[in-house]
Amino acid sequence: MALSTLLDTLLMYSHLSFTLPFLIVVTVLATFLYRLNFHPLSRIPGLFLASVTSLYLYYHSYRGDECTLIDRLHQRYGPVIRIAPNEISISDGAALAPVYTERGGFMKAECYRNFDIDGHPSIFSALDPAHRAVRSKAVVSMFSTSAIRAGTDVLEGCVGRLVDRTKAEAGQSRQMKKETGEARRVNVLNLSRSLAVDAVSAYLFSQSFGGIEENNEELSASQFVNAFVAVGRFFYLPNWAFSALELASAKIWPSKAVDESMEKVEKFVSNLVEEAANGEKESDTYQGRLLHAGISKHETAAQCKDLMFAGTDSTGMNLGTICWHLARNADIYRSLRDEIRRSDAEDKNYNPQALPYLRAVMNEGLRLSMANPTRLPRVVPATGWSFHSSQDDRTYRLPAGTVVGLQIYSLHHNAAVFPDPLQFLPDRWLAGSDAEAQRLMQRDFIPFGIGPRQCIARNLATAELYYAVRRIVREDVLKGAKAVGEKIEIMEWFNSKVVGEKIELFWDGE
Template sequence: MSIVDTLVALNPLFLVALLPGFLLLAHLVQYVIDPHRIRANDVPGPFVAKFTEAWLGWVAAQGHRSEVVHKVHQKYGPFVRLAPNHVSISDPEALQIVYAHGNGALKSDFYDAFFNIRRTLFTTRDRAEHTRKRKIVSHVFAPKSTREFEPHIRAHVGSLLRQWDRLADGGAKGEQGSDGQGGWKGHNGRVWLDALPWYNYLAFDIIGDLAFGSPFGMINAGRDYAAVAVTQSDALSGNEKVTTTYIPAVQILNDRGDFSASMGVLPPWVRPLVRKLPWYANGSKAVKNLAGLAVAAVSKRLAEPSGRTDLLSKLQEGKDDDGNPMGRDELTAEALTQLIAGSDTTSNSSCAITFHLAANPSVQAKLQQELDNALGTEDDPVAHYEDVKRLTYLEAVINEGLRMHSTSAMGLARIVPAGGLTVLGTHFPPGTVLSVPSFSIHRDKATWGDDADYYRPERWMERDPALIQRAFNPFSFGPRACIGRNLAMMELSIIIASVLRRYHFVLENPDLPLDTREGFLRKPLECRVGLKRREL
């Protein structure tokens, strides 16, 4: 028995006292050895980040990772060390290298923190497994397939307009009421409310309808709730007698994003220990509840076949190279992925675009003129995609909103493959973790102009298209880019065209910026606006 073993046997607290010193020594040794030549390449960054992932873990947990990393880049330059083996590169040219097709780079263990039910198209890190899953899922999001989803999208946008018409009519009369989100009130001929929760309800109802066969009913109820399975194992095994309860799904999704994004930047061996801390324990509960939501919804749909065309039906049709469809647990996990990917992203973007239009009256008026010219006095208040998909200024308004408020704003971590990668003249050996932050490259003044920090859609008609597309990254880039891009753009086009053609918006407090919090996605916290019906 060694001296250490003897001391531990005599006093278990000795191990607790020894652990911090051991960790410090291990990180110092790694820094000195410099296996990935980050120190040799003279990559600057916060002092603590040289030795431990704790700095990035703390920043991520505070909810403003992208803004903090951007400020660090402004201080140190295009290369910044975020952790002992993680380099962030803030340059549009790096996008084409770090995330390129065929470069061999894989997702890092950051994505292990998002595991739920089983590996999905988003969370798998294995190249062969990703190829298999993408083959099964890709047909779902082909342009022809996404057009089949339009009637579902338009129906829910119509439900939102009816709710806002009701509130606007009451607001014009000076009425007020409660909507569970700070209430609404009539003043100066407008209704004043928080648009964010309503966009959340809309996005959840749309993707719930598409991914699970029926909406959650949030728009009509005017509140955040959804059924979750109490016991998931029975449902996943095919037992249709699923006991459910109800949860605030939007809040659960927010909690899960905070938890997974913060957990993912920590070393894998630390995660089981950190999960026991109160804040992380709440996140673990959110992960379980989110899985229960998918289990309950898929079980209900499979028990009541409908023959309708939606994401779930197309996922069921998909087959791999051997002709095998997805099993029940894989189907459920992929449907959950579509819910996560298609809800927050749409609601966040719709909210941010509405905020910027309300903050810029001349832009709002120019867009409404384009919509009036294109749609005329058509009775149907909900736009058809065919009528708006080629509207130049609408596209610029949406793209500028996605630039200013990228829902996926952080740098997505990739592991340098065998042979290494050379980025902007600096060579990184295999195993180095690299990322390119969308938040920062979307503010690159060499690309976007000196006013890159401001919302101005006209830049999309003025700047070199090849230059700006190279630095525009709302859906990521390369083989792991967002597979639902076509669906997302169709949704946003219909939502923004319909809402802005029908209402005029002003900010409740024009002096306040759009406040956000970032988990995995960067979310607005509220969007308080005054709206009134337009006369067409």
């Protein structure tokens, strides 16, 4: 009897051990079959593997070649492609307005939650417009052109210190060339980041971080910035998976350098918030305005850290890239210097953004820099959305809940809009060229995002870049400078990472 019961039990478990894997296999196959043939997006062209699983896209996002992969797929399949079971990428700039600007644009995708700071949605990552509006309203006037113009002396002071330090490093590079025959390489990405963090903190917080004065091979805040950049490779993961990976990474690969950098930034920000809360600092600061709007000290500190990261990373990348291209293109540098010298001779108080060639150089530098090269995902609203692309004369109907985005990499490298897209050609932006070509370039040029959710600090970042490039060229800092490498290699994460974390120049001439 006991033997019979035992045999029945073993037989039951043997059936279960067979049935469970069978059911899993059937479920997976049925899911793949549905996604391939019956899903509402099944008629959208794209790679087979990307249509059945998001793992393919997550893998390339981690590898840092996602943007070039998607761009190749667009060239192969057309302007609207399926890049994941429920996600579409569009390379036609005509889709920018309906997705990002018209009637406020579509809502941000859930993955933006992965960029919350210390448990708080930042002005950048917040999904709820009402939640963001309270914080944005408190500080947005600080980013107006009139407010920034009033703070010109603060920004110019930071730029002056940067130029002095760059001259000193250029001198060391030349001296080493004389002594050893090989010039010392100067990491202009580090210099640009030093300016960016000082300009953001001095203008918005009324206290400079002091990065330019550190005079180190690496800015003390760089590891803080790099840590935030690194999590961008996981940006598109579901929030639960992102949180698990972030926790595991910190446990498995701890870094003393990252911890020290984080601690320094945390201490800097905490002191600012405490002083503002206690009335020890003027209230008309970024942190003071947030506190006055009823934002907690903990969240105010988080918002300040988010601003420091974004401002340091993007402006540092942009200025470093522009300097590299100017050093590589002597004719362009010479033409820009001639324009600035002529303007200086007439009136040194002019607005640098009014100079046509400087504006062209800046646009071209921002086009190629792409501090954020990847797509900006949004969610199709409950009404669904139809998009007609003139590129293939086809109408695409996307159901509610579809994630859709346009990646900056594809827009800025579109040869139909930007001929010879890999070349640094400021002349393409000058007046006198074909009016329709100019319209398309302006439409597809989105270095700071687009619509009501574009970078809140874009005016400040733009002013920093104009003041810095004008001063660098005015004082001929790049005379004799040579660019290291044939191109600036990046990891194509949500925030791009320069491979080796260096954009280098050397000076071998007088």
